[in-house]
Amino acid sequence: MQKKACVRRQQWQEAVFDETERDHLDRLTPVQAEPRQAETPMGTSQGQTKRMVGLARGIRLxxxxxxxxxxxxxxxxxxxxxxxxxxxxxxxxxxxxxxxGHERIAEISAVSWRKFQARRPKRAETLRAKADALALQWDMLLDHLPESWAERLALPDLSGSNGTTLQDAPDPFERLAREIRND
Missing domain, CATH: 1.10.287 (Helix Hairpins)
Structure with a gap:
C-alpha cells in the first residue's frame, strides 16, 4: 500500500512539473501543444484543473x-x-x-433643501439640474396620457419656492379648535 501511494505521488509530481515546464515552452513557441492528461490524486486531470483555474482568473467582477x-x-x-x-x-x-401631511412634508423638504443648498451650492445645483431634466422627461411621458391622469401625476416645480415658510403656515390644530367651538 505504501509503495502504491508513493508511485501515484511521484506520477503526480512528474505531471505537475512536466506541465509547468511545457507551459513555459509553449509561451516561447507560436504553436500550442495539447496538454498532457495526467491523473492527479484527486481524480481530475491536470489539464482540466489548469483550465478551471484559467477560467476563474479570467473573471473580473x-x-x-x-x-x-x-x-x-x-x-x-x-x-x-x-x-x-x-x-x-x-x-x-x-x-x-x-x-x-403633504403640505408639511413639502415644507420640511424645502427647508432641508435650502440648508443643503447653503452648505454645498455646486452639488445642489447639479442635483437640481438632474431633477429638472427628470421632470422634463416625466412631462414628456405625461403628454401621452389623458389630461385627468396627467394632472394627478405631474411633478411639482423644482426651480424655486412659493415663498411660504413653515412658520407662516396656519396651525391645523387651530382649525380643529374652531370646528369644535362651532359644534
Whole structure:
C-alpha cells in the first residue's frame, strides 16, 4: 500500500512539473501543444484543473456585481432580515407622511433643501439640474396620457419656492379648535 501511494505521488509530481515546464515552452513557441492528461490524486486531470483555474482568473467582477451577488446571497440566507431592513423604513416613512401631511412634508423638504443648498451650492445645483431634466422627461411621458391622469401625476416645480415658510403656515390644530367651538 505504501509503495502504491508513493508511485501515484511521484506520477503526480512528474505531471505537475512536466506541465509547468511545457507551459513555459509553449509561451516561447507560436504553436500550442495539447496538454498532457495526467491523473492527479484527486481524480481530475491536470489539464482540466489548469483550465478551471484559467477560467476563474479570467473573471473580473465589478463592485456592482459583487454587491448584487452579496444581496442575492443575503436574500436567500436571511429573507426576513432583508424584508425588515427594507420594509421598516418604508412603513415608517408612510406613517410619517400620513401623520404630518403633504403640505408639511413639502415644507420640511424645502427647508432641508435650502440648508443643503447653503452648505454645498455646486452639488445642489447639479442635483437640481438632474431633477429638472427628470421632470422634463416625466412631462414628456405625461403628454401621452389623458389630461385627468396627467394632472394627478405631474411633478411639482423644482426651480424655486412659493415663498411660504413653515412658520407662516396656519396651525391645523387651530382649525380643529374652531370646528369644535362651532359644534
Amino acid at each position: 465589478g463592485r456592482g456585481s459583487v454587491l448584487a451577488m452579496g444581496f442575492a446571497l443575503l436574500l436567500i440566507w436571511k429573507p426576513g432580515l432583508v424584508l425588515a431592513v427594507i420594509g421598516v423604513p418604508i412603513v415608517l416613512a408612510v406613517i410619517a407622511y400620513l401623520t404630518v
